[in-house]
Amino acid sequence: MNILILGSGGREHAFTYKLSQSKKLDTIFVAPGNAGTAEIATNVAINPTDFDAVKKVVLDNNITMVVVGPEAPLVEGVHDFFLADDALKSIPVIGPKKDGALLEGSKDFSKQFMEKHNIPTAKYKSFTQKTLTEGYAFLETLQPPFVLKADGLAAGKGVLILDNIDEAKAELKEMLTNQKFGAASATVVIEEFLKGIELSVFVLTDGKSYKVLPSAKDYKRIGEGDTGLNTGGMGAISPVPFADNAFLTKVEERIIKPTVDGLQKDGIDYRGFIFIGLMNVAGDPFVIEYNVRMGDPETEVVLPRIASDLLELFEGVANQNLNEKSFEVIAQTATTVMLVSGGYPEAYEKGKQISGVEFVEDSIVFHAGTKLENDTVVTNGGRVMAITSFGDTIQEALQKSYKNIDKISFEKMNFRKDIGFDLQ
Known part of the structure; x- marks a missing residue:
């Protein structure tokens, strides 16, 4: 093929x-x-x-x-x-x-879908410029922090979490009236804040049957201890220790099955990945968001843990006989640490020569923002490389990743030294 x-x-x-x-x-x-x-x-x-x-x-x-x-x-x-x-x-x-991609393309659509099919999620309402005043009133009914989400795709930047109600009202006006996120924020979803710990579960479906892929947790903030600005992701761990069989059974029964069934009931022939962003609230799963593709850097820890032939699974998706395909997962833990350009997620320079990758042992180097320039590998983005390793524990896998990171260098290279800090 x-x-x-x-x-x-x-x-x-x-x-x-x-x-x-x-x-x-x-x-x-x-x-x-x-x-x-x-x-x-x-x-x-x-x-x-x-x-x-x-x-x-x-x-x-x-x-x-x-x-x-x-x-x-x-x-x-x-x-x-x-x-x-x-x-x-x-x-x-x-x-x-x-039609299926709207699960990610429109926050309003995905919330309506969850409500219609009784899938647990935070309570919410959607507002436009015409209903700005009602938006202010809805904010008054919620406890801080306040969550504002641009309805459309905003390159991962369309979600605001604010502690102050006056600031939340001002930002709502910015999004709806002044198009803070362009057309993506013509509609804004306001929802209650869910307090818990996040994780992601990935599903591959042929529209009828599905396979549940390994769970993962990524780290979005640029700074140690999950501080600073949001990024596309600074690292990831799979599996997630607190996502035990009892929790994942709840996820499957309350979220995955109703999602796949709901798509069928709504006449949406969905063939591909469903990324379910979850919050574990006192042992119960709630959906924060759907994405209609694999996440990054979660893919860099989820795919290496799949022992089965991925192309065979994709054939099952295409032919709608995924249920007939064998699916096995490697028990070991996989971790990945992202190397990023200095200044990211704000302004950064490209074209920095990368050295030392050839000395990496016992880890997989996944390139992200790189390109070849005169036969030399140089940086070409904010997130440059993900260093993935296996281990019997999170600590063992991370130790390998960090040991190999010491061999790699490019000007102003930055990375988080505490990936998995909250899971060990």
Whole structure:
């Protein structure tokens, strides 16, 4: 089989790494990819949301399956584009169509979906510029902190958590009236704050049956002890120690089954990943958000723990016989630590030469924001590399990652030294 992976980050490198282990694979193309995917696949310099360019790559290279990494092509309808084109419609796309992608593309839609199918989540209401005054009144009914979410995609920046009601009202006005997050905040969801500890559960579904992938926890803040600005993710741990069998059974019964069943009841033919962001509130799971693709850097700890052939599982998704596919998970813990550019998540410089990767032993290096420049690997983003390791304990796995990080360097390299600090 010839596979095309859309995307350029650590998640896509992890997909490339895992799929390249399949006996069924012939070649992998990654669009646009990075310096890491270039080592084990063929990069194609196109934008994943340029569907005509994607079509050309697919037809020119006899692609037999497309795996979509990021959310933007899904929300913009890449799967629908394939189904509407006679030359493409027989080629399976791993990722939902536009109607299913609304679970991530619209916070309001996803909250309505949860309410309709009795899926536990924080109480909420949605507001527009016309109902700003009602929004102020709803804030008055809540206890701080106040959670404001832009309805649409805002590159991970559309969620505000505020302790002061006057500040919350001012930010609500900024979002609705002054388009703080552009069109994404034309509608704003206000919801009650859930107090607990976060984790993520990942599901692969063919629209009828599903496989529950390993749980993971990521660390979003730039600073030690979860302080400072939010990032795309500074590291991750899998499995999550507190997500024991009893808790995961609750997740499956109360959240996963009603989600998959709800999609079927609503006539949404959903084939791909469902990322369920959860809050463990005193032992009970509540949904914070859905994403319609794998997370990053969680993918870098979840995929390496899957012992089964990922391409075989994807065939099960495409053919709707996923329930017939064997699925095994490696018991060991996987941890990943993200190396980031100095200044990230604010302004940072690109083009810094990366050295020492060839000396890494007993860890997997997943490239994120890198590229090849005159045969040299240089930085090309805020999050540069994820260093993933296995161990019998979190401490053992982290020790390997940090030991190997000592061998890698680029100018102003930064990373968190306390990934997993709250789980040990």
